[in-house]
Amino acid sequence: MASTAPWTQHKPTALLVLADGTVIEGRGLGAEGEAVGEVCFNTALTGYEEILTDPSYTGQIVTFTFPHIGNVGTNEEDIEDLTPAARAGAIGAVFKAGIxxxxxxxxxxxxDQWLKRRGxxxxxxxxxxxxxxxxxxxxxxxxxVAHAPDGIFDLDELKAKAATWSGLVGLDLAKDVTSGQSSTWTExxxxxxxxxxxxxxPDMHIVAVDYGIKRNILRQLAGLGAKVTVVPADMPADDILAMEPDGIFLSNGPGDPAATGEYAVPIIQDLLDAxxxxxxxxxxxxxxxxALGGNTVKMHQGHHGANHPVKDHTTAKVEIVSMNHGFAVDGDTLPDGVEETHVSLFDGSNCGLAITGKPVFSVQHHPEASPGPQDSHxxxxxxxxxxRERRGEPALAER
Structure with missing residues (x-):
């Protein structure tokens, strides 16, 4: 899988070593050192900065299928992690071409310098x-993935680290990327x-539970007139409800949902009772x-990209969406009274649910479109x- 570009005739300055012992040579970029995680691939053509700063990629090494990454540079407007100093997001990146x-x-x-600064x-x-x-x-x-400018690597040690890493199953990574304290968002x-x-x-107040929230999600909520209070993932339901929110948002985030759910699910169940x-x-x-009694499963390769077709059963429309997840809801385990609202047209996996007769719904994909199409706004x-319906106010047009 190594490139045949002329520079590879010299000593490689980076290696990607898979758990099965496969060794891929290349040229090092970004931070020096090494990072162990799960390798996924992302098929988006644009938005590499948003992808790499998405906290949902914590613990992952992103392979970009589009060959030219970096050609439009970087800026401070396109980062997605809420606290840049924490540098939540992808730990490694794999490119075809040089920057x-x-x-x-x-x-x-x-x-390249941006990657260095973010580690x-x-x-x-x-x-x-x-x-x-x-x-x-x-x-x-x-x-x-390891980067050493002198090209000196301990290959046996790298293989051992790749082979013995525990993987994402069972890992609660939301605790590593959630907010340390409550904050207000109005951008x-x-x-x-x-x-x-x-x-x-603002004409409404939304409390967003932060499991690794993206900035553009918060902007979309604020754009509809909501003052958003962002709270840590483990904030008790009573404390959230004491803020008298008009709505509650459950954010994106990394890791195994079952692991995070050990403390988050009881909180969500209490919030649903309200x-x-x-x-x-x-x-x-x-x-x-x-929280509703369903199960989640680890996916074979996950969904990562900005070109995924999803059908909304509530409208019978197909939309192209951004995806970033390695776990999925098992739609067959959803209990009575919970409707499957969206489904992936790639593999039929669950992409949305709603509680019949209650103002509660969720989707697997990323409707904030950062990066990606705006079909799901x-x-x-x-x-x-x-x-608005709960307050007796007229509805906004959805499109």
Whole structure:
């Protein structure tokens, strides 16, 4: 799977070592050192900065199937983790081509230096098509990516670390990326040539439980007039309800939902008893399913990209969405009274649920579209309408 580019005739400065002993040579980029995690592949053509800063990628090494990564540089507007100093997100990256100088009017710097600052270990010169095929056949492997400018590696040690890493199953990673304390969010979505706005007069209050939340989710909520209070993942339900929210949002995040659910599920169950509108995305969707009595499963290769077709059974429409998850809800385990609202047209896996007769729903995909198409933005309006309906106010148009 190593590249045949001319520079590979010299000593490699980076290695990707899979748990099965496969060794892939390349050129090191970003941070020096090593990072062990699960290797996945992402099929998005744009948005590499948003992908690498998505806290849901914590514990993962992202292989980009698009060959030219870094050509538009980086900037401070496109990061997705809530607390940049914590540097939540992908721990490693795999590229086909080397990083070129940035060419974009929004660029504030190059990707290589940006990777260094964030501590992301990267390797380029890899046959990413072959690596992607390897993952599709064998599943997402555990691996270690190492970068040493002098090209000196202890291969036996790297193989041992890759082979003995425990993997994502059973790991509660939300505790590592959640907010340390409550905070208020009022920034609204980005507008071309203007930047981000600021919510002046909120007309609703949403409490967002942070399992690894993305900034653009918060912006979408604020854009509909919501002041958002972001709270830690383990905040008790009584403390959340004491804030008198109009709605509760369960965020995306990394790791095994069953592990995070050990403390999060009882909180969610108490919140559901309050009969307040609830909306969940990604990990929040999975843990809502657990709270309702369903099960989650580890996927063979996961869904990662901005080109996934999903059908909304409530409208019979098909939308193209962003996905980023290695676990999924087992739709067959959803109890009576819980409706499967969305399904993946790639593999038929569950992508959404709703409680019959209650203002509670969730989706597996990322309707905030960062990166990705905006087909699913209507879901935020659907959530706002549940709040407006509860208050006796007219609904907003979903589209």
């Amino acid at each position: 070129t100088d940035p060419s974009n009017y929004r660029a504030e710097g190059g990707l 992301i270990v990267a390797i380029s010169g890899v046959d990413t098509r072959a690596l992607t095929a390897h993952i599709r056949v064998g599943g997402a492997p555990n691996a270690i 609204t979505p980005w507008i071309w040539n203007e930047g981000y706005g600021e919510l002046a007069e 009969d307040i509108p609830v909306f969940g995305i990604c990990l929040g969707h999975q843990m809502l399913a657990l 209507y879901l935020f309006r659907r959530f706002a309408n549940l709040i």
